[in-house]
Amino acid sequence: MTQKSIATSDKLDGAVLKVAGVVVLGAIMSILDVTVVSVAVPTFQREFDATYAQVAWTMTAYTLALATVIPLSGWAADRFGTKRLYMVALALFTIASGLCATADSIEQLIGYRVLQGLGGGMLMPIGMTIMTRAAGPHRIGRLMAVLGIPMLLGPIGGPILGGWLIDTASWHWIFLINLPIGAVALVYAALALPKDAPEPSESFDFVGMLMLSPGLALFLYGISTLPETGTFTDPEVWAPMLVGGALVVAFVLYSFKPRHPLLDLRLFANRNLTIATITLFVFIIAFMGAGLLFPSYFVQVRGESTLTAGLLMAPQGLGAMVTMPVAGMLADKMPVGRTVPFALVLIAAGFFTFTQLDPDTSYVLLCGSLFVMGLGMGGTMMPLMTSALKTLSAHEVARGSTLVNILQQIGGSVGAAVMSVILTNELKGSQPIPGVTGPDGEPVTEAGLAVTLQQQPELAAKFPADPSLIDRGLDFAAGAFANTFWVAFALVLATFIPAVFLPRRREPSHLLDDEQGGSGPEKVPVLVH
Incomplete structure (x- = not known):
């Protein structure tokens, strides 16, 4: 079955699900890796005799690499083909996972995590492009719900798997587990993905790359150094942020000149994409930043093992499992502006509980709150991604998914850095x-x-x-976590501001017309309201 016939069929048939299975398997590797490593932070501190700020770089380095390579994904997908590029990303991620398991020092581990990020950074945007092209516009919501499977398995399985492997074997296995999964994913991709149709005529924006990729890396490096320095006034923070920010601003001004820019900011003329990505960006800062603190509270304040902390995080994923399939179907039938605000109310309600933490807060209350937050998350992330991509033409999907993914990575990095700085400074106030x-x-x-x-x-x-x-020390530590969660709660409330402008009536989709030869990529109307 050709990619065109896949996209125009009415149901999620076997051919579509086969393609989706490849993407889900790769996304599971990438997302599980992030959540598994988050519960391993205390272990890395003990094994490598490192500070929290040093160990945090095992996550930060991965994110920096992601931010550097994601802008290349849109051009590379057109130039080399999605199947070929996806398999290269899978191979690099798998090889780097094996190298991480061999690390003898925290510096080596950080270096290998950079390699992992270079592969992982392409998995999600290229995977989203493959799935969106396979599904067609009338089924994007349902396909995004399928892509949501790893986002469910990550919060549920990652902390549990990481805790179990660390407690029963060693930290090395949180990386070695990727080797068999990666091998299976490579074979599966070779057999299941449609044949590539690259477009070699498009030129590569070298000037844009020289501004955007180093700019993002420097800016995020400065932000990520905040937890270690504790202040914006330190030159190690503001200097790279200033240089990186200047490069990013220069890229924004330059990007409207070339016909094929590295990151197509012209897509922001599409109102749906703009509002959806702003809402998603603010939400990611709050949710992903605070999400790293949940297992830390269970381990550091409550004295739980990494496995127990992982099990206590499971209700969040279970909640998302309930709502994500429903949200995916609703995204195909009604505007996200009518559903996402209600999901955000659930997230805010769950977050509020964590602003009241003490050393003896009921686990029933905390797990119930995580479940409610999961219900909200399942009704937020995939519908927002669907809204962002649904009105793009087939030719624009790769670049649109690149925009969405890079804003997600920046938001996650900013959120993690801000929450870490607040928590670190709060803890420093102890007697x-x-x-x-x-x-x-x-x-x-x-x-x-x-x-x-x-x-x-x-x-x-x-x-x-x-x-x-x-x-007294535990009371103070619990209060430090609670104060940090107040900031996250305020950011969740701020998410309602852009969410008010999400579309509240059905919009026409142009992806299918483009694939059927209707309007064509140059004639697809841009939605401006």
Whole structure:
């Protein structure tokens, strides 16, 4: 069956689902990897004798690599073909996963995570392009719900799998697990994906690349250094942010000149794409930034194992599992402006519980709140992506998905950095313990000692402390998490502002017309309201 006949059939038939299966398998690898590594942070600190700020770079380096390579995905998909490029990304991600397992130092691990990010950065945008072209506009919502499967398995399976592998085997296995999955995905992709139809006539925007990719990397590097320095005034923060921001601004001004820019900002003339991506960007900052803190609270304040912390995070994924398929079908039948605001209300309600944290907050309440947040997440992310891409022509889909993905990565990086800085600074306000210093010679605070002993109770003999001191430290640490979640809660509320402008009536889709030879890529009307 050709790609055109796949796109024009009425149902999600076997041919469409076969293509979707390839993309889902690759996305599972990429998303599981992020969530698995998030629960391994305390383990990396112990294994490599590193600080939290150093270990955080195992996630930051991955994100920086993603941000660098994602802008190339749109051009590369047209030039080399989606099947070929997707298989190269799979192979690079799989090989880098094996290298991560061999790391002997935190520096090596960070370096190998960069390689992983170069492969992982292409998996999602190219995968979304493959699926959108295969489905056609009338089924994008349902296909996006299928792509949502790894987004469900990530929050559910990632922390549980990571915790189990670390507790029963070693941290190396959180990377080695990708090797068999990657091998299967490569064979599956070779057999199932449609034959490529590259467009070699399109020129590559080298000037844009020299501005955008280094600009994004420098800007995100500056943001990601915030947790370590704790202030914007440090030159290591503001200098790369200033240079990177200047390069990005220069790219924005330049990008309207070439016929085929590296990142097609002309697509923002499409109102649906613009509103959907702004809403998604603000939401990602809040949700992804705070999402990294949930397992940290369970491990550091409540003293749970990584496996238990993973199990406690499962209700969030289960909630999304309930609403995501329904949201996907609704996105094909009604405007997202009528559904997304209600999903955001659920997310805000769940977030509010975490602003009231203390060392003894009921797990029933916390898990219930995570479930409610999952219900909201399932009704938010995929419908917003659907709205962003639905009114684009087939020729624009690769570049549109690139825009959506790069804003997601920037939002995730900004959110993680901001939440880490707030939490770190909150914890620094704890009372220092007289006469007790850490390995770096700095005074140990009550909260710092309490959190350390929760994770490593065997150190109690080395650092004897009054139980009341530990109680005060845990109270302070829980309060620090609660204050950080207040910021996330405020950002969730801010998401309602762009969400008000989401489309509330059905809009015509142009992807199918383009594929059938109707209007063509140059004649597709741009929606401006």
